[in-house]
Amino acid sequence: MNRRRSAPLVTESSQAYTFTRRAMVLGAAQGGLALLLGGRMAWLSIAENERYNLLSESNRVQMQLMPPRRGWIVDRNGQPIAINRSDFRVDIIPDLLKDEDRVIAELTRLLDLPPDEIERVREALGKAAGYQPVPVAENLPFEKYAAVTVRQPELPGVAPQRGFSRFYPAGAAVGHLVGYVGTANKEEYEAEKNPLLITPGFKIGKEGLEKTMEPRLRGKPGAIRLEVTAGGRLIRELEKQPDVSGRTLQLTIDAGLQEYAARRLGEESGSVVVLDCLTGDILCMASMPAYDPNNFSDGISRNEWKMLSQDERRPLNNKTLNGLYPPGSTFKPMVAMALLSAGVEPGEIVGCGGGYRLGNRTFRCLGRHGPMNMHRAIAKSCNTYFYAMGRRVGIDVISHMGESLGFGQKFDLPVVSQSYGTMPSDDWKQRKYKQSWTQSDTLNTSIGQGYVIVNPLQLAVMSARIASGRAVHPRLIGKGKIARALPFPAEHFDTVRKGMWEVVNGAGTAGRSRLELPGIEMGGKTGTAQVRRITGSQRGQSGAWKYRDHGLFVCFAPTANPRYACSVVIEHGMGGSRAAAPVAKDVLTYLFDKPKAMEALAGFEQSWGGTLAERMERRTNAWLAAAAAEKAASGGGR
């Protein structure tokens, strides 16, 4: 054996000894590991127990938000304007959707979806962020809902739900006033980062009062704590925290009047505003034609949207606040107030020979009225009188009175937008056009033409302030107090009101529209506003609809003790007395004698071919059919 010298001698017994020693070492290592494992386990389960308990709980328990029921919107008498209806709905969660074509085909079969809706769903799916549910159908009958529910396992991404949907009993009549609700879009979610916004079935206000009063109407979501498996399967409900409904919003609106006014506008494009002329409560703010907010709440189809946005009568535009018109002669009661405030004697006579000469230019009147005092000038709407007197007092006086009576003003209202128009003045023209004010500007302003533009609410406010002599501010919410008096002498108001009485009840321009009610009279003022410059003999009384004159009317009633003020604007109605005053007459009649007003409306609706809802549905169907035909034609041509 060539053993190296340094190597120790290994024998059988020393080998056995080595084994014993080394086995002891390994045994000790095993014991050490047992201690290490015990220690590690103790660390996990004692020192870090709290943390891991929390993690285990957050594994086990998932919170599911329950959308709160939205607060009702009711009118001044508690009558519902916007309520919630229990409904069945079907959504698609884009993130979970697999095999889009098959799922949509299956849903189409189960729910009888029209092609228009399928197109909308597909488009929404294309744009949808992963977390945002796309509504497929709402307000489903239970049978259809159940049909989807039982097939849910084969339809990944499809979520049948029970929930609430917004319902507006008056439909289009309140469209512009309350707006509508809809699913929050990506921007709205990003802005608020509230998980509630992406809860399927939850809607937020998108327009009108629904949008501006969102915090009050929304309420607080309920929550269900659910025990779920790692795969997301529900084991059981642990506890439920009920939702807190949004608070009811009471408006100053009279729902009956609102609906009546909307229906009375009929086929016209226009607006009706009625104010309580003591408190400023807005009783009615109707703008027609309008969209049906119920359709919007369900998610409107592209075709419907196209129809609304292409309509020349602008159903998407709230004309009471965003429609701007030259006030025409409805401006004259305010100008009369300005004249009085500047010391013009109401009895002073101006002779009307059919016009007024300023330099080498003649400003025309609509007639040869002869000698005019203020009372008769208002009744006959004599331009010559207002040219002459307006020029005498100057623009500053008129402009000041205009602002005092509400023109050019933005009111403190919970609305999405107000177009407040222009009450021109010397300063204003300098600022806007870098030109100085001229005499002819004053003449034009005196009869409500030229630079002046106003919205229908401002017209109603002017009417209310003249009717009551009080600084009423329009209000939409809550109960108003009687407004303080305006700082002008009572006789001035009286003079102007008497002139307005004469317009309707005497030898005035709106004699045909006096109230047929015992002991109740209204005062008013007609107005006709040119849409374009007078050319030749047409004078905006004929020709294409969109070039015809606007018809305006402002009024108040009863004249003995004014309570209500009203403005009516009929776009391209050709004249205040012809188009606007009859509407105002019926609307005011409604306030005093409902059956009589309804009887009048029934007659009109019969001649128009059905109620508002019926006519809107017919028109939509006709439009959709035409659009489909057009599409088919262009498709065939290709």
Added chain:
Amino acid sequence: MMRATFVPTAVATLPWGMLWVVVALGTAGVLGLYSAAGGSMTPWALPHAVRFMAFLGLALALARIRPQTFHDFAFIAYVGGILLLILTLMLGVIGGGARSWLDLGVVRLQPSELMKPVLVLVLARFYSHVPAAEIRRIAAIWPLAVFLGPPILLILLQPDLGTTMLIVLNTIALMFLAGLPLRLFIGGGLAVAAAIPIVYSFMMLPHQRDRVLIFLNPEQDPLGAGYHLTQSKIAIGSGGLFGKGFLNGTQSHLQYLPEQHTDFIFSALAEEWGLAGGCVLILLFFLLLKWGMGVALDAKGRFERLAASGMTLTIFFYIAVNLMMVMGLAPVVGIPLPLVSYGGSAMLTVMICLGVLMAIDRSDRRDPRRR
């Protein structure tokens, strides 16, 4: 030997203390599997109990065999094992990304598991024949490559890195016990430390690299591969001192804990029985291993000593790797917890180890020198 006379000697001489420990571990397995199935004997608890009984019977049968017979048949068993491994590669069933199973109709057999005790017997036989004087020479090392090469190659082809690792660890431990010079182990340890970066960069598959990275930082990927580790720690940590109670484990019942009936059964048990239950399990395993090392120390021959310690170490490495893994002290490798986890092959292997240990124990006790 003042045993009651009505008990047969064969029964009376069984190592009863160790058997009770084994039965307790098997029972823990049945309880854990019963709970993991949501309080049901199917699909796991009942087969586990039946298998446990059958394999325990097998172990008791092995205990009747003389250790010399194991010595004599070591190479025959080795050749049989190699054939099974080749058969596995040819006809095996793929499970968990590796072709490791032979489907025998009734049972699915994992031949690489069976190879572990066989290799222990082969090594023990080899070292028992190396003359004491030769133990420090190269001749005591190179034959290992001959013995280990074929099976390791065949197992790596499956590929099953976990089993390979356990075989290598077991072999090193046996070489250590056989009396190879200490400097080999120290030098080898240093070499391995140096080689780790190279192995990591060039030899590991992407999913294996991921496992290592995730072991080092499980939170970086809580829903991917780190999910196993994180959920296991949550299960153990949320169990607290005395656990959530039998059948009340949420991590296991709601399926957050993956592989709760196999590799992560300890976490499922710890969630329901707490630190107390976990420590009892660890203690039972420790007692079993202590008994095994005791058998090795008491054995009379060199083959018996090395075989007994090798069998014990085989069981030990299962336990150590599994428990370290579920507690987040080792990367996730598919190693079950012996006797407790669901699965036949590992239990069969462990029972064979215990059978051989009992056989050696029996021959020790029959040795007149010990009386």
